[in-house]
Amino acid sequence: MGKNIIIIGTQWGDEGKGKIIDLLSPNVNYIVRYQGGHNAGHTLVVNNKKTVLHLLPSGLLHNHIFGVIGNGVVISPRDLLNEIRMLQKQGIYNLQNRIMISESSPLLLEYHVAMDQAREKRLHSVDDNNSNGNTTIIGTTGRGIGPVYEDKVARRGLRIGDLKNIQLFSVNLRKNVNYYNFLLSNYYHSKVVNYDVIIKDILSVRDDLLNMIQDIPNTLDIAMKNDKKIMFEGAQGTFLDIDHGTYPYVTSSNSISGGVCSGVGVGPLAIDYILGVTKCYTTRVGFGPFPTELFDEIDLHFFNIGKELGSSTGRRRRTGWLDIVALRRCIQINSLSALCMTKLDVLDGLKEIKICIAYKLSNGTQITCTPFSVDEWNNLSPVYKILPGWLGSTVGVRSFNLLPLEAKNYILEIESMVGIPIDMISTGPERNDIIILNNPCL
Incomplete structure (x- = not known):
């Protein structure tokens, strides 16, 4: 059997x-997206050229890779096809013959976007006039992701496979448009x-979509039986998971490793290795709890040196500083095999580096586990261990x-704290700016 990660x-x-x-793609055959939509972006830098992908699996820049989009991914047809055209213009070979989409993937349509934006607009309006602060503004990307997942759970959603019967599709589409227009007009007072x-x-895009659909569980099962290697690609991060994240400030899907099984249609015994990617500090976009968040010159350092702007939204x-309490919970619920630490070079030049090792509650009690509610998250403070920084440059270093x-002591300290190995350390944005201590694909 090939190693599936x-x-x-x-x-x-x-x-x-x-x-x-x-980076790992040359040693696998299939790369599979299992959740999320075009609200998340993966940035690739090869030979100083930046490419941002939102729906397509990241490894498609390699011409031997088959890219798979599972049923857990919601698909905006226009955005998908525009992304394919973008890569074709870059000379990426034979793309549409290398992309496979689950026929069960939900379609994200214009009314989902309209609803997403109408809701956020209303919440901001209510919040501006509500001194009690009882509203929950999530800070979504406004791209319709939440509403399309709602349709899926409500069993009114339209899927790519439904396009095979266009007459029935048209009937159900009209029902959905009428439903959303009623809400948009009468409740949200929106267009x-x-x-x-x-x-x-x-x-206009129906044929393009239907030409890419496959029976994904069967395709991957055959691939595994033929000893092919498969990489499953998550979007967002663990603490945006709908069940295990900082609810309600989360995404609408299961971004943890368990989401692979439901989002693609493979069993848990098919997985051999799970790599957790973590920055050497912490960031988040949008609203929600963030215990180690900074508002000082270190925040400006991370922002400027780390170029901390969202790939999808800007x-x-x-x-904030690295949070070991959250990282341990992530290891626990994902069964991580190892970590990859990224952006080590952003820490260059700092006199001291802090690591959050516990949380202090308002009554002075210290805890080493993540809390349940937003109220609990918001009423704790980080407890730090301080390590010395370094003056030398780590940019582009490829040997530990x-x-x-x-810097070596910092990495070893983290490894000791979390109890699993750090297999890779990224030292810059370029593909090869990395230290590989163990390649899981070999």
């Missing part, structure tokens, strides 16, 4: 998973969507032995 984020996304997936525009648009990322002593 999962690459997931251990924080709130933006950990640098795209680079790691792209409604046009059925004729939506059906015309979907018909929003500024909030920054060549790191400054303090």
